[in-house]
Amino acid sequence: MIPSEHKIQSVSEQKIVVFTDLDGTLLDHNTYSFSPAIPALQVLAARSIPVIPVTSKTLAELRPLMSVLGLKGSAIAENGAVIKRGDDSIDCAGSRSKLLSCLANLPFEIRSAMRCFCDMSAAEIATETGLDEAEAALAAQREATEPFLWGGDETELAALADALTASDFRLTQGGRFYHIIPPRDKAAAIEVLLAQKTPRPQTWALGDGPNDTAMLLAADRGALIANPHSDAKNLLPDGHQLYLSAKTGPAGWRDAIAAFLGSDFG
Ligand SMILES: [Mg+2]
Incomplete structure (x- = not known):
């Protein structure tokens, strides 16, 4: 019972x-x-x-x-x-330091075609996203992912996706921004x-x-x-x-x- x-x-x-x-x-x-x-x-x-x-x-x-x-x-x-x-x-799935070293190791042609949040001031992020500057500063405090604007061509983008996969990150697109994300x-x-x-x-x-x-x-x-x-x-x-x-x-x-x-x- x-x-x-x-x-x-x-x-x-x-x-x-x-x-x-x-x-x-x-x-x-x-x-x-x-x-x-x-x-x-x-x-x-x-x-x-x-x-x-x-x-x-x-x-x-x-x-x-x-x-x-x-x-x-x-x-x-x-x-x-x-x-x-x-x-x-x-x-964190994929640490900030691992992500930054992955960015630092990209070929120059590819890295220079990327404009990452970490390359921008809060004012620039605000302009690109429509957030106000205080919100942009909070959005820039990232632990494990990185949004970026892409200025390269399709072949370079495919090479970037391969380089990210080799470092156990992924490439995804959401609206204007692409994102480097860990696989979680x-x-x-x-x-x-x-x-x-x-x-x-x-x-x-x-x-x-x-x-x-x-x-x-x-x-x-x-x-x-x-x-x-x-x-x-x-x-x-x-x-x-x-x-x-x-x-x-x-x-x-x-x-x-x-x-x-x-x-x-x-
Ligand atoms: Mg929603």
């Missing part, structure tokens, strides 16, 4: 962890407001369900945001390359965090972009938040079980959490 009671109790009390993208998901795509999500955040906090940001932002950008959002504990930054654990220790994405970073948790918690994941779909599909419950600027929905496999929100940003986030909790926050 006792073992089966224990089993029932452990299932009903299985811990839940929420992993969430920020821009276009918990934060409005244009205004960065999260007010429609506040009731959902409050219910999760009251139930001691942690909310872990999983974002392309740097830790320097993330820290003040987490404080505004009332989030403490772990976080995943730079698209999975950087993990901040609850004790504030940092786990958002979904893989979540696995690193979960590997230390026994028993494994139930995972919920929310995101709006193509770089979120792997973590949404890997989670026990995933929600794709509507975003008219994203083609993530078209990238989902047939028969997926994701919740698709009707609303965008934090209103969609709130609806997804309500659906997962089976509660509508009154």
Whole structure:
């Protein structure tokens, strides 16, 4: 009797962890407001369900945001390359020094065709990205990835991709900027965090972009938040079980959490 009671109790009390993208998901795509999500955040906090940001932002950008959002504990930054654990220790996939020495060892023709964040002042980054200068300074405080503008040709770009792969980095393109990234994405970073948790918690994941779909599909419950600027929905496999929100940003986030909790926050 006792073992089966224990089993029932452990299932009903299985811990839940929420992993969430920020821009276009918990934060409005244009205004960065999260007010429609506040009731959902409050219910999760009251139930001691942690909310872990999983974002392309740097830790320097993330820290003040987490404080505004009332989030403490772990976080995943730079698209999975950087993990901040609850004790504030940092786990980087591919260190900054390794990335900088990889850049320093590139052939001159290739390196001179790159304009990296580390080559630019905060004012220049602000001009190129549309961030204000204070935000640009935070975006420049990178641990494990490096955005750059490319001024070379396709052959040189292919040579750059090969050189990065040889140093265990990857090349990816997002909008105007290319990015040097280590081989650890958002979904893989979540696995690193979960590997230390026994028993494994139930995972919920929310995101709006193509770089979120792997973590949404890997989670026990995933929600794709509507975003008219994203083609993530078209990238989902047939028969997926994701919740698709009707609303965008934090209103969609709130609806997804309500659906997962089976509660509508009154
Ligand atoms: Mg997003």
